[in-house]
Amino acid sequence: MTAQTGYGLITTPQTVAEAVAAMAGGAVPIAGATWLLRAPLRHEPMPDRLMSLRCLTEVQALDIGPERAVIGAMVTHDALAGALAGQPDLAGLATAAGASANPGIRRIATLGGNLGAAGFAASDLVPALLAADVTAVLATGSGLQSLPMAAFLAGRGGGGLILRVEIARSARRAAHARLPMRKAGDYPCAIVSVSADVSGGTIRDIRIAVGAVESTARRWSSLEDRLTGTALDPARAEAAAREMSDDFTARDAVDAPGWYRLSVLPVLLRRAFTQIKV
Numbered sequence: 001m002t003a004q005t006g007y008g009l010i011t012t013p014q015t016v017a018e019a020v021a022a023m024a025g026g027a028v029p030i031a032g033a034t035w036l037l038r039a040p041l042r043h044e045p046m047p048d049r050l051m052s053l054r055c056l057t058e059v060q061a062l063d064i065g066p067e068r069a070v071i072g073a074m075v076t077h078d079a080l081a082g083a084l085a086g087q088p089d090l091a092g093l094a095t096a097a098g099a100s101a102n103p104g105i106r107r108i109a110t111l112g113g114n115l116g117a118a119g120f121a122a123s124d125l126v127p128a129l130l131a132a133d134v135t136a137v138l139a140t141g142s143g144l145q146s147l148p149m150a151a152f153l154a155g156r157g158g159g160g161l162i163l164r165v166e167i168a169r170s171a172r173r174a175a176h177a178r179l180p181m182r183k184a185g186d187y188p189c190a191i192v193s194v195s196a197d198v199s200g201g202t203i204r205d206i207r208i209a210v211g212a213v214e215s216t217a218r219r220w221s222s223l224e225d226r227l228t229g230t231a232l233d234p235a236r237a238e239a240a241a242r243e244m245s246d247d248f249t250a251r252d253a254v255d256a257p258g259w260y261r262l263s264v265l266p267v268l269l270r271r272a273f274t275q276i277k278v
């Protein structure tokens with residue numbers, strides 16, 4: 001079904017195969033539209049052909065099971081925060097979803113839109129999903145593709161319809177710390193997401209992801225190596241992060257200069273560690 005609207009042609013595929021074919025023909029998926037409709041503010045052209053995902057059941061899943069969590073692309077930040085409440089291994093993602101933007105945006109912006117907005121450096125969900133080690137499942141012209149989060153981010157320009165993310169559940173503990181800037185519409189100028197396997201007060205394994213500092217979020221592997229096998233100690237983690245923060249080439253933007261983003265990273269790491277320690 002295709003309709004002419006004030007925003008151009010909108011196609012509403014009834015199946016994933018139809019959606020993939022529409023994308024191959026130039027249709028751009030539209031989810032909450034909170035990024036797409038602000039294209040003129042970014043001096044970008046609006047796509048002339050949009051594709052609604054509302055009839056696809058495959059992008060609506062929200063199943064937080066004991067072994068595995070499955071989160072569909074059309075799940076909103078608000079619904080995600082509610083579904084993940086009280087799950088220690090997914091607490092970082094719950095905070096990311098529940099603290100991002102403002103209540104109105106959280107009710108309409110989606111997981112798929114947050115992942116699909118490649119030019120959005122301050123995404124909260126992306127670093128939380130990196131720390132949670134999720135797999136992104138995409139529908140493409142050559143079939144379904146399952147990609148670890150880092151590989152998904154590296155190939156984000158290549159297209160594909162995001163269907164869902166899948167997360168293996170574990171006994172890890174997770175946290176998400178962000179520093180929003182009021183003068184930048186409450187976007188975070190730096191984000192640290194952590195997921196750790198801790199036993200007897202010692203970090204057995206840890207994933208640390210940093211968002212909003214560079215143009216795309218990424219893991220802080222050198223710091224992960226440094227902290228693995230050490231005590232879960234917020235002050236010690238902050239000191240290590242301060243020594244290693246030049247691992248990032250921070251971006252200058254209207255909300256904050258690069259040096260400021262780097263200077264707050266150690267504090268955010270300490271806050272995330274403090275949440276995990278409780």
Ligand SMILES: Cc1cc2nc3c(=O)[nH]c(=O)nc-3n(C[C@H](O)[C@H](O)[C@H](O)COP(=O)(O)OP(=O)(O)OC[C@H]3O[C@@H](n4cnc5c(N)ncnc54)[C@H](O)[C@@H]3O)c2cc1C
Nearest residue numbers: 031032033034035036100101110112113114116123124162
């Ligand atoms: C004032 C304001 C403050 C905000 N603050 C924050 C914040 O602090 N933290 C945060 O994380 N977010 C924040 N956001 C939201 C963020 O900037 C994006 O607008 C939002 O994540 C986009 O989600 P959406 O569902 O509206 O996507 P849309 O605008 O519909 O789409 C965004 C992009 O994703 C693509 N896309 C959508 N779904 C799919 C899919 N299933 N497969 C492939 N591609 C897809 C679209 O084609 C488009 O390119 C804020 C937004 C506003 C307006």
